[in-house]
Amino acid sequence: xxxxxxxxxxxxxxxxxxxxxxxxxxxxxxxxxxxxxxxxxxxxxxxxxxxxxxxxxxxxxxxxxxxxxxxxxxxxxxxxxxxxxxxxxxxxxxxxxxxxxxxxxxxxxxx
Amino acid sequence: xxxxxxxxxxxxxxxxxxxxxxxxxxxxxxxxxxxxxxxxxxxxxxxxxxxxxxxxxxxxxxxxxxxxxxxxxxxxxxxxxxxxxxxxxxxxxxxxxxxxxxxxxxxxxxxxxxx
Numbered sequence: 001x002x003x004x005x006x007x008x009x010x011x012x013x014x015x016x017x018x019x020x021x022x023x024x025x026x027x028x029x030x031x032x033x034x035x036x037x038x039x040x041x042x043x044x045x046x047x048x049x050x051x052x053x054x055x056x057x058x059x060x061x062x063x064x065x066x067x068x069x070x071x072x073x074x075x076x077x078x079x080x081x082x083x084x085x086x087x088x089x090x091x092x093x094x095x096x097x098x099x100x101x102x103x104x105x106x107x108x109x110x111x
Numbered sequence: 112x113x114x115x116x117x118x119x120x121x122x123x124x125x126x127x128x129x130x131x132x133x134x135x136x137x138x139x140x141x142x143x144x145x146x147x148x149x150x151x152x153x154x155x156x157x158x159x160x161x162x163x164x165x166x167x168x169x170x171x172x173x174x175x176x177x178x179x180x181x182x183x184x185x186x187x188x189x190x191x192x193x194x195x196x197x198x199x200x201x202x203x204x205x206x207x208x209x210x211x212x213x214x215x216x217x218x219x220x221x222x223x224x225x226x
Contacts, residue, residue: 034213043115043201043217044154087154093213099144099167101154 004088009106018075020105022088025069033064033071034089038104044087048073075107083109113138115204115218123224129190132221136183136204142166143185144215145177148199160185189223197225 005023012018024033032051036044048055050062050071061074075082085104091097116135124130136143144159144167156169160179179185183204189196199222203215 032213041199041220041222043203043220045217046214049213097167099156099159099169101146101156103153 003100004090004102006086006088006102006105008103009108011108011110012078013110014079015077018078018082018107018109020073020075020086020088020107021070022073022090023070024088024090027068027090028092030092031068031090032093033062033068034091035060035062035073036087036089038085038087047086078107078109080109080111083107115202115216117200117202117218117221119221120219121222121224123226124192125226126192126194128192129188130192130223132187132189132200132202132223134185134187134202134204134218136185136202137216140204140206140216141183142205143179143183144203144205145185145187146201146203147171148201148220149197154201157187192225194225197223199223 032049034049035047037047038044048057048060048062050064052064055062063072085106087101087104115137118133134143142161145157146154147157148154157171157175158165158177159167163179174190177185177187199220201217201220203217205213205215
C-alpha cells in the first residue's frame with residue numbers, strides 16, 4: 001500500500017506559483033495520483049488526477065516523473081482563497097482499493 | 112446539478128445513544144463512501160457502498176455501520192456513542208463505484224458532538 005508524504009505546511013504570497021510535492025515511493029503499477037483541496041468545515045474538493053507525465057486543468061497542473069515515486073501539484077498565481085489543506089492520494093480506481101488520506105499540506109497564502 | 116447533500120448538518124448526542132446520518136449522492140452516482148474527520152486522526156475512510164452493497168471497509172469497530180438504498184441514498188449509523196466519536200462525518204459520491212481515487216464529490220458533512 002503506497003504511503004504518501006507531504007510537507008505539513010507551506011506559506012506563499014499572493015500571485016506566486018506554489019508547488020506542493022508528494023512522495024510515494026511504493027506506488028503500484030495500477031495506482032493513480034489524486035489531489036483534493038479542503039477548506040475548514042467543508043468536504044474535500046477534487047482538484048486533479050494523473051498517472052504519469054503532466055496533467056493540466058483550469059485550476060492546477062500535476063507533474064509526475066517517469067519513476068512515479070513523487071508528484072508535484074502546481075497552483076499558478078495563488079490568491080487568498082487558495083488557503084486550504086491539500087491532500088495527495090495514491091491508489092487504484094476501483095471500490096476495492098484502499099483509501100488513505102495523509103495529513104495533507106496546509107497552505108497559507110499571505111497578502 | 113445538485114451536489115451531495117448530508118443531513119443533518121449538526122448533531123449533539125449523549126454517550127451511549129445511537130445516531131443515523133444521511134447522505135444523498137449526486138443524481139446518477141451509484142457509489143457513496145463515508146469518512147470520519149477529527150483533528151487528531153485526520154480523514155479516515157469508513158466504508159463504501161455501490162448499488163446497495165458494501166464494497167470496501169476501513170478499520171472501524173462494528174458500532175459503525177451503513178447501508179444504501181435502491182435510490183443510492185445512504186445512511187450511516189453509529190451505536191453506543193463514545194466521546195471519541197465526535198467528528199465531522201463526510202460522505203462522497205462518485206460515478207460507477209470508483210472511490211475517491213478518482214473524481215469524488217463530497218458533501219459539507221455532519222458535525223457530530225457527543226457529550
